[in-house]
Amino acid sequence: MKAAVVVFPGSNRERDVARALRLSGAEVTIVWHTETELPAGTDLAVLPGGFSYGDYLRCGAIAGRAHAMDAVRAHAARGGLVLGICNGFQILCESGLLPGVLMRNVNRRFICHRQTLRVERTDTAFTRAYARHQVIDVCVAHGEGNYFADPETLARIEGEGRVAFRYCDAAGGLTVEANRNGSLNAIAGIYSEARNVLGLMPHPENFVEGLVGGTDGRGLFESLAKAA
Amino acid sequence: MKARVTVTLKTGVLDPQGKAIEGALRSLGITGIAGVRQGKFFEVEVDAADEAAAEATVKAACDRLLANTVVENYRVEIAR
Numbered sequence: 001m002k003a004a005v006v007v008f009p010g011s012n013r014e015r016d017v018a019r020a021l022r023l024s025g026a027e028v029t030i031v032w033h034t035e036t037e038l039p040a041g042t043d044l045a046v047l048p049g050g051f052s053y054g055d056y057l058r059c060g061a062i063a064g065r066a067h068a069m070d071a072v073r074a075h076a077a078r079g080g081l082v083l084g085i086c087n088g089f090q091i092l093c094e095s096g097l098l099p100g101v102l103m104r105n106v107n108r109r110f111i112c113h114r115q116t117l118r119v120e121r122t123d124t125a126f127t128r129a130y131a132r133h134q135v136i137d138v139c140v141a142h143g144e145g146n147y148f149a150d151p152e153t154l155a156r157i158e159g160e161g162r163v164a165f166r167y168c169d170a171a172g173g174l175t176v177e178a179n180r181n182g183s184l185n186a187i188a189g190i191y192s193e194a195r196n197v198l199g200l201m202p203h204p205e206n207f208v209e210g211l212v213g214g215t216d217g218r219g220l221f222e223s224l225a226k227a228a
Numbered sequence: 229m230k231a232r233v234t235v236t237l238k239t240g241v242l243d244p245q246g247k248a249i250e251g252a253l254r255s256l257g258i259t260g261i262a263g264v265r266q267g268k269f270f271e272v273e274v275d276a277a278d279e280a281a282a283e284a285t286v287k288a289a290c291d292r293l294l295a296n297t298v299v300e301n302y303r304v305e306i307a308r
Contacts, residue, residue, distance in 0.1 A: 057293070057294075058296055061293065061296070062293075065292070065293060094296065099298075100298065101296055101298045101299050103241070103242065103244075103299065104244045104245060105244070106242065106244060107244075108244045108245070108247075108248055146242075148241065148242075148298075148299060149298070150298065182242070
């Protein structure tokens, strides 16, 4: 598995995601946003978390139009894997690689806490190491994670089974309290139509080692490592 | 030529910032305000031959960057 982590001015989680990928056996290259091509043989392009361009205009709006995103778009069109975490998810939505938009959290606060998620399906390159409807314990840290799409788009996403993760309580219940940012249908992450692009707000890369609190994020990177 | 662009949230899209401002106005004792929606305003200097060309350029800028048309509407005015 060859992974390319694309870094923009203001990205700040690239080293954590690179570490999580390497722990699962991936070979990782860091790519600056001005590059017009991904390294030859890239299997997975990763857009890490952070605050690209200081969240100016809209979160992910400026990064979504960077040169490197043309390369990421071409990679996705060839069926290549793309993972966007937190700001990376916002960038994927802004670049048109995923539908919808991440709005300001409904409680208007930056939220930063442990969060349980329900894994919606396990037949994708990102989630094979999990069990269906498994509840995983990871983290969230964002001010704009409130997933929104127009009713038609939302119906299409649900109809095509493109929800990857939903915010849930410890027992897997989709409660209002568990969905703290106010996302429609408790959506924490979605796939592209071909399921080769995944965007999610939570940070699985935070929980890959017991020393820092948990290992439930590891399944995502292990799934990816086995995917190519 | 100068263009003025106003970007606003579409009807029905929740605006937590607008709601917070509404609450702050109420706490200031300013009554008679039924609702606040927050948007963005851009002043754009356009190098164009005529108004139609300027408008086309600014609309392209709105569609491709200034507005996210999933949740936002925009209005372009070319200053005369």
